[in-house]
Amino acid sequence: MPPPRPWAAKVAALAVAGGLVWLIGLVISGETGSELHAPGGVASFLGTATGLIGTYLALVMVLLASRIPVVERVLGQDGLVRWHRRLSAWPIVLILLHAVLITVGYAQAARTGIAHEIGTLLNDYQDVLAATVGLALMLLIGVLSIRGVRRRIARETWWAVHLYIYLALALSFAHALALGPTFVGHPLTQAIWSIVWAAAAGLVIVYRFGLPVLRTLRHDLRVVEVRPEGPGVVSVILKGRNLERLPVAGGQFMMWRFLVRGLWWQAHPYTLSSLPRPPYLRITVKGVGDHSEAVARLRPGTRVAVEGPYGAFTRHARRNNRVAMIAAGIGVTAVRGLLEDLPKGAEPVVVIRATTEDDLVLRSEIAALVSHAKGKLHELVGRRDEVALDGAALRRLVPDIVRRDVYVCGPETFVATVDATCRRLGVARGSLHHEAYAL
Ligand SMILES: Cc1cc2nc3c(=O)[nH]c(=O)nc-3n(C[C@H](O)[C@H](O)[C@H](O)COP(=O)(O)OP(=O)(O)OC[C@H]3O[C@@H](n4cnc5c(N)ncnc54)[C@H](O)[C@@H]3O)c2cc1C
Structure with missing residues (x-):
């Protein structure tokens, strides 16, 4: 694998921090004193700020999860998980605050009640209904991620619900451009925001979906043997094409999706327990639950889809x-x-x-x-x-x-x-x- 380049990860971190500063500057400079002093002005201003910053952080989270190689090679699995845990509550809390503050601000401006304003926002304002569905999805993800709740549900359910974040973000995009004071009447800001979103979507498509599909097709991996190694532990030997082109270092892991009934829809991380010996790869798995126990029953010839190699334990x-x-x-x-x-x-x-x-x-x-x-x-x-x-x-x-x-x-x-x-x-x-x- 190409060696990690810490400077590239630092540039990425600086770009993210720069984007945040730009966004905050935009919100502040877009507000006039008279707007702030008008009824509901402060709540609406804070609502705009929390909405934009929360959405931006949600985009950063999605990019972290897409394992862009320059960042992933430096942070590794542990680093990504650490950052995910550090950041994850913020987008949800900020976007929820945005919804509350905007409702309060608009209600104060219209001198009406909160319940009436919620109805008005959902019925009369462009794309707010879709954004509200997006917020509900984010709240669902947030609730299922609370430690006590998460322990009670299958990891696969938790993971599948996380995929709704893409839908949630897509649903929220249009209302910001149509209604956000930072964007309305500011075509340049609109264009920059749209480019940021398109770039994020592009990176997700390339690294989360495109690269894994390419590697899976290129290497065409199949199980050739499942060999016992110890109590509840087996090694799986896989055969594939072009494995000399797999950019891997000792200590890295891949996400494995065994394409058989009952397993094809879940990908689990297992470490390569030796360097590739083209045309062979090997993983060694201890049965601790549904997936890892099923690995011991894999039949020769089973096709395998992979993501990675990932990890900075090299x-x-x-x-x-x-x-x-x-x-x-x-x-x-x-x-x-x-x-x-x-x-x-x-x-x-x-x-x-x-x-x-x-x-x-x-x-x-x-x-x-x-x-x-x-x-x-x-x-x-x-x-x-x-x-x-x-x-x-x-x-x-x-x-x-x-x-x-x-x-x-x-x-x-x-x-x-x-x-x-x-x-x-x-x-x-x-x-x-x-x-x-x-x-
Ligand atoms: C970077 C990395 C490398 C790994 N390498 C290996 C390896 O080389 N060999 C090996 O046997 N195991 C490895 N694991 C652990 C392996 O991924 C889990 O044991 C397996 O996914 C459990 O799935 P399950 O459905 O069998 O069990 P579940 O019934 O889902 O869970 C059983 C236990 O495993 C934990 N677990 C479940 N899914 C995961 C998951 N995707 N990642 C981590 N923990 C999980 C749960 O919290 C629970 O404690 C690795 C995990 C990580 C994160």
Whole structure:
């Protein structure tokens, strides 16, 4: 894969920040003192501002989710998830505020009641009904994303409802241009806003849909074998065309959609558990739920659609020559892939945690790769309370940890705990890289 270019991600972040500043400037400069002092002026002004900023942030969220390569390669899955969590409440809250403030402002201006003004807005104002449906969809997404609610619904339902964000944004576009004081009578601003939307839509179409379709057709992947690796864990060997053209680094994952009844409509992330050996690819999957358990029953010949490779858990993230890798459970897949791709001199110290010996999957491959790279392998087997991986243990196992890049992979809580321990031991934030097997 082409190495990540942090400067390109910084340029993208600056462009996003610049766009936000431009938008705020536009709203402020478009308002006159007399408009503000008129009845409902303040509420309408704030309503316009919250609507525009909220919509803009929603566009940014959609772009983050579309995994534009220059950004994705720098942020990786963890970074994208982190930004998604940080930003996600804002567009919904701001757009809801916009609806409330505009209704209040217009009601004050017309000296009428809120209920009457809602009726007027829905019936008489161009495209407001469509925008209201869009807002309802966003609220639905927001409610289903609340942690307590999300835990109760299937991930696929949550994901499918998220797709409504495209519809919600499309439904809201026209009313802003037709009614927004920032746009009405300002053809240049209208044109710039329309170009921003068209560019966002174009990027989504290219990277969210176009590139995955192209890769799927180009590589024409099919399952050739499903091989047991340990309790509840299988490796799936896939055969495809042109795999030497797949831009992948060790440690990356792809989204896999197995085209059989019951599975074709869901794509799940699984890491390549070795570098491609054209014409073959391999993933190693632990059965924890519907999809991952069904993987063990895949038949040879099953066609597979893919997205990716994605992820920044690669050798390109390194700052130091030497590395340490710490994984728990099925998190070894990323470590296995990355080990194969390390440059000379990395002398990896690898720490693998598992509950039982049988859970140490890909064990002999990892041992061989560590030995080849002149590294050290520590296997910690036992229950968490029996075999601690605390600061003292890490210092003992990796005495020079602060001079190494540390790659941590596994369940979310494991990654968060090891990350915090490493930080306490003095590992620099930039030398810590994680891949949590969670969304
Ligand atoms: C970047 C990344 C790489 C991964 N690589 C591997 C791998 O190489 N091998 C492997 O066995 N597993 C891997 N996983 C985890 C794997 O994606 C999930 O175990 C799988 O998608 C669970 O789906 P399910 O329908 O079987 O289980 P569900 O019944 O949907 O869920 C079971 C558990 O898995 C979690 N989960 C569900 N879907 C996902 C998902 N898409 N991503 C993360 N967690 C999920 C749920 O929160 C729940 O705790 C990876 C996850 C991520 C994010």
